[in-house]
Amino acid sequence: MNSPSFRNWQSVQDEVLRRIHAREWKPGDLIPNEVDLALEFGCARSTVNRALRSLAESGLLDRRRKAGTRVTAQPVAKATLDIAVIRHEVEERGRKYGYQRIDCGLKIPPLAISGAMQTDADNPLLHVRALHLADDAPYALEDRWINTGVVPDALDEAFQTVSANEWLLKHAPYTHGDIAFSATAALAEEASILSCPKQSALFVIDRLTWDNTQAVTKVRLLFGPGHHLRTRL
Amino acid sequence: MNSPSFRNWQSVQDEVLRRIHAREWKPGDLIPNEVDLALEFGCARSTVNRALRSLAESGLLDRRRKAGTRVTAQPVAKATLDIAVIRHEVEERGRKYGYQRIDCGLKIPPLAISGAMQTDADNPLLHVRALHLADDAPYALEDRWINTGVVPDALDEAFQTVSANEWLLKHAPYTHGDIAFSATAALAEEASILSCPKQSALFVIDRLTWDNTQAVTKVRLLFGPGHHLRTRL
DNA sequence: AATGTTTTTATGTGCATACATATTCACCTG
DNA sequence: CAGGTGAATATGTATGCACATAAAAACATT
Structure with a gap:
């Protein structure tokens, strides 16, 4: 022995x-x-x-x-997903990253948004939509609401060249976040932006980021057909 | 100070x-x-x-x-997903779990399966399809291939009452696995089993489990419309 | 038998110390 | 100046010890 x-x-x-x-x-x-x-x-x-x-x-x-x-009797497999900045995600796959801002402006958000972010229903938030590209093809559509009460500096940004995705990571501290993955059928406008057929099955990531008790930002990322989120376990 | x-x-x-x-x-x-x-x-x-x-x-x-x-400059958010046994997943949400086996039998798998599992193309594998229910409504469709070379005992099981999901966790050791999340449009048969409209956007989990160099099982889980996989980060 | 109390025990953690190891940085040499 | 060499240094880890803490198990009391 x-x-x-x-x-x-x-x-x-x-x-x-x-x-x-x-x-x-x-x-x-x-x-x-x-x-x-x-x-x-x-x-x-x-x-x-x-x-x-x-x-x-x-x-x-x-x-x-x-x-x-x-x-452990029935090991709960813990799949650890790395949610990186989209630019890194694309570049790591060896593809060329591209970015196009679609629109950006202060708006009264839908009730679903103000409700989830726990902001006043009549309080305008900064709304940014942008398209992330991989090798010049649409990769993900970002639809984001930013709480300017928490991140006032965001008002000075047009997010023309730097994505809100990256800008916020650098400028807005946060303590925690909720994240959800799901699938949805592409609406007409979404399909046209992502250049895929209407009703295509899209992979969705919804993220809500908090700084203690205040919502910082809520983002919905729509990924084109065929997108896979992989990991090991 | x-x-x-x-x-x-x-x-x-x-x-x-x-x-x-x-x-x-x-x-x-x-x-x-x-x-x-x-x-x-x-x-x-x-x-x-x-x-x-x-x-x-x-x-x-x-x-x-x-x-x-x-x-860390740009913290890679690590979302840890707990992939539990489906029964637990359903019960944890306070819903009644149900299970129905659809079919089960030895079959020569499609090339995509034998390729991914690295088994011989003419080697039959055990194919099991089953439906998981929550509160008597379809919850997830499980489509699984089992390598009987690695888990011969599986041949004696009909998976009528115990899901392959749970049976394997108890009887088949594994060392690691690959997992992928995506979205797909429901085919006619899938839609009918999940009782949702054809072409609905379904949330998909593909898992391939290995015991060292041998594939143990490959499973595809299709979740009905509206399914969300949530976590904290 | 039901209830409360004490003992026992396995893990959880802190500390001081020593040495291992990966890098950086300064230095030396050709 | 290029390139190699070695010293300096911050993290990584092993060890022995002590005590904290949770929880089961044994015991005592009503």
């Missing part, structure tokens, strides 16, 4: 992963406690702790004080 | 977050090193390390040895 040196937390983690995967420890099973594992692996308890904590964070282990550590 | 006790890593993290958010440390800025921060906060370096490492994991800080720690 030579223990081939599990002296760093990565290798401890690998070994634990191996045992889970090899079903030596089955889903739902209680695994040995940290002290015993440290003894077996010939390392410090804190090293084992680091490894197990990391696995718990990624959802493979369930840990509770006194109750011990067990293999 | 009283330092009101930053003696645990959470409060250190909160304070760092506050400074980033208050723009005392702006995007791109280099922040003080761990030793200095530990001194300022009156705690051990390892405590500061824990706090900063955690922030780096969530993408708010960029850390490099010797180069130091800086506030």
